Amino acid sequence: MGIELIMLGTGHAMVTKCYNTCFLLKKEDEYLMVDSGGGNGIMSQLEKLGVPYTDIHNLIVTHGHTDHILGAIWIIRKIAMMMTAKQYPGKFTIYCHDEVVKTIQTFCELLFPKKFLKFIGDGIYIQEVTDGEQLDIMGIKTEFFDIQSTKKKQFGFKFTFDDGKTLACLGDEPYNEANKQYIQNCDWMLSEAYCLYADREKFKPYKKHHSTALDAGKCAEKLNIKNLLLYHTEDTNLENRKKLYTDEAKSVFSGNVFVPYDLEKIRIK
Template identity: 50%
Template sequence: MRKLVILGTGFAMATKCFNTCFFLELEDGSLFLTDAGGGNGILRQLEVTGFDYQKCQHMFVTHGHTDHVLGVIWVIRKVADLMNKGKYEGQFHIYCHDVVREMLLKMTEMTLKKKDFARVGSDILIHEVKDGEAVELPQFRLTAFDILSTKAKQFGYCLQFADGMKFTCLGDEPYNEHDRAYAEQADWLLAEAFCQYKDREVFKPYEKNHSTVKEASELAELLRAKNLVLYHTEDKHLATRKQEYAAEARQYYQGNVFVPDDLDVIELG
């Protein structure tokens, strides 16, 4: 059974939940990590889930904003430390666009211990992927795509499994028509929804280049996605977010809606 394990659901400045990131647990037990939040809180989130670093040899980083990339440095440090202690076999691969790659290389060189940084480039490999480029991984085919952000270069991705399942991560900004082929008729569509439509004047999502639940749900209906996961939200309504966001989404979208809390596990089938 494939599972989506949500590590965090909040936007950059969230303090009541962790920043948005997650990992997939696949049938063979391997793990695929996406983003890592804004600090070493990622280590706690992974620990709580029972995350086995040895089973995670592939990771994707969408963009270089603090709430997505800084935690990656901690993941790299953790993996390097495990390697140095003989507790991690094989290589750890990170996939990202060129800007993020340069950021990670510079930050690891500046912040890691020499023996940990020595692993970068030999055992910890940071791969640049380009818009539309596909990478064949053991469990699926990953195709990266540029979401054409107006703020900072950002990539999403589409995972195509051998059994036909299509899993698409749109990043944390509104959908761009440039990426229709990767998102249309997805079995699972992961999209940001900063707040409810009724609260748009309070949270100003459009000023931040984000969507409301209404727009994200209309998009999922337009793209004929089967399942919609909404995340990267404000953190002022956590007690009622799951119910209220889902209720709004169902007004515009006919498929299955998931509004996870931090550490929720969603079975993908």
């Protein structure tokens, strides 16, 4: 059974030449969405891919920053509208920590008419997850962990597939040693790389609690990762980003490096 990762967006919060970082995990004909970008551009990305909302029944929101959470409001609105018209079969579940639960509920209460609000808790479920909690999502063992952010509470997660292969998502901040048990020896590690190390003085990633492609490569090598995927980058040189970021990470990492463009598809297993 194949698993495919589809990047909906690959940029950081303030990019204008690509979409904010979020992605789909495709298993057979069903999709799990992870984060949603900063607005209704998420609908455009799904339209470009030809992904029907009726095939998306699960969404993980890692944290409450604008570039990760606001697109979820549009997804909820769209699905509620489809439920009103009896065009969406089954349920839609959002997995997130307590602070994000409160934020999403507040947005919905402030912005949605009653005809859409009635589906929150009755067809559309906002499910709180806790640090260390394990769930089965779409037939995939999913473990959530607090990344110990000093900015805003954020959860990462680890997928374990039916063949034992693993994928760890660090969210949009650098690896924290507290989460070693979830990350070490994974087949895939998804990591932010705000910029190149060579450009650190220009973009100042460390002041923003981010890292560089070189830092991510060093981390992946230390943790014995097989495949490193870099995203959440600046967008000033998209044409050459793939080569430049790959080369920098590969200079210190012996595994495979992927630096995808928006809408790019990558076979995970």
